[in-house]
Amino acid sequence: MNASVSTAWLSFMLCVILIGVAGSRLSRYGDVIAHKTGMGGTWVGLILLAAVTSLPELITGVSSVTLADTPDIAVGNILGSCIANLTQIAVLDFLIRGASVYSRVSRGHILSAGFSIILIGIIGFSLLIGANGWSISLGHIGIYSPVIVVLYFVAVRSVFRYEKAQQGNPAEEEDPYPGFLLRKAVVLYVLASLVVVAAGVWLPFVGVNLAHVMGWRQSFVGTLFVSLITTIPEATVTISCWRLGAFDMAISNLLGSNLFDITILAVDDLFFLKGPLLFRASTLHAVSVLSAVMMNGALIIALLCRPQVRLFKTVGWTSLFLFSLYLLNSLVLYLYGK
Template sequence: MLLFVQVIVCFILVIVVGTWLSKSADILAEKTRLGRTWIGTLLLAGVTSLPELATGISAIVVFNAPDLAVGGILGSCLFNLLILALLDILSGPEPLLKRAQISHGLAASLGCAMLGVTAAAIILARTNISLTVGWFGLPSLVLLLFYMASARTIAQFETRRRAEVLEEEAEIFQYQHVKRQQAYLIFVLLSVATVVLGVWLASLGEQVATATGLGQSFVGALLLAAATSLPEVVVSLAAIRLNAVDMAVSNIFGSNLYNLAILGIYDLVYFQDNLWLHVNQVHIFTAVIAMIMTSIAIAGLIYHAVSRSRMYITWDGLTLIILYFGGMYMIYYT
């Protein structure tokens, strides 16, 4: 009963703080003039993904459970893509991805490539090919370098795109009454609160998982992933209410990029052996499903750029929901 009460309290606090964080990020996007896409992809996504980093390191260092940590990351990638479908349902008569910039396809495609590297790492770990330096796997290094290159590419692309947009239309300021220093301070405080709440929620999720006795792969891919992804859900929904669609969508794709880079950090802190040797091969399937879902989202971005409005949910949103729950079903029975 006490565990249930803690979960409810934590959920409420995450919702409140996440809503404030989304508005704070919107203010920061205006004050820095970097734009909602840049802030969502690189800054907001990093903050909302920190619970995955903290809980995963805890699972590896304290509990020696690398499979749980990796399952949590890949399951979080799946859950983030499911959020796109949920946002699509709640976005109104016009498709979510029609309201978003088609340029989000850049971050999505880079994330798809990183998922491919992850799947290849799990496969190659079972071969006779040595891909380690000491305890650290070369695929992990590729993931870290790929993320840094992706962040730089996205930042450069968004800077150029935003400059072209501002040449054609005047920028509208909504938060002139907020000072820049105040905006920075509020964002930092809310970010710290989000991370603390995310870690607390994940620890509660682990306690629930222990009580249910479910397997590590399934728990990591579903329960732990859902717990650590709750900040993304709240922040993205709040961004939609602020009509900051680009910030919501970029937060989803940016979180997946950041999550996959976290796998490289997990390998760094797992001193015992090559991390990829201790990852269940079912996660290859999880990575492939995430690649398919990302590809569907990219197709939706391109298709809806010229499509008409719809009644309730788009074909890509429905496909994402089917793939997510179908994938969870297969992981549970594998």
């Protein structure tokens, strides 16, 4: 391995360490802030933790379309993150013993998955019509961007109203962090955020360098490797929730991150001054769009049917389907990406 390849991989690993460590701190301090301010478990997962753990995607996307000028990495990172988050549900199901994760969580997650299908469908629709020259824009921004932002807030409001109706008037929870001051949590949260921001700005350049020295295509790097790094905070939260037995919070964080990640594309579109972002990206990303749609569909079916059968008593068929789609999507991008 020559010096340039070694440097590229060392940079990659450093990004993994920085985002992984800082992301785990972000999740913990975000949880402290949520409890200290009286936010419920739904908001911890869907809003606060989702926004916190999606910070690398936000910074990476903006820096990809501005500093690095790599729209395919920006789009691929978002779609790849959505697919990786759904695959983490399969990992969570594998870690759980006894009944599957789909039978242990609220059916209310169907709302988040359903809205994700709509938002991801808008991305796929925009990619395809842009490739045929039928773009509709507001200046340099695609018409899809304001639609995505509006639907995001509709989704959040719908999920919140549903959960509130289901919970009724729950008893006041005991503060799990009695000795942790809110001010201290906020300061540590900001410090951890700065580390994630720094690593996120560096990340797209690492992706471009890897694509160059390894001979990989940018759509593959963006969708698999960059998205793998930026979903490390979500993975950290998922493992933490598994250890606590808070499966609903874990699923809510993953699906909430997907909703937030898709909305990040509208922010990336705003900073990409060469025209609508999705109209300049490769149509191969439509493969990731369809993969994400199928994965969300499988998740909805599992949440409705609550399957009990597990292969070798370790993992359900739904989880195997999710993981298989992740591998297939990665293989197609590697073989046919531009």
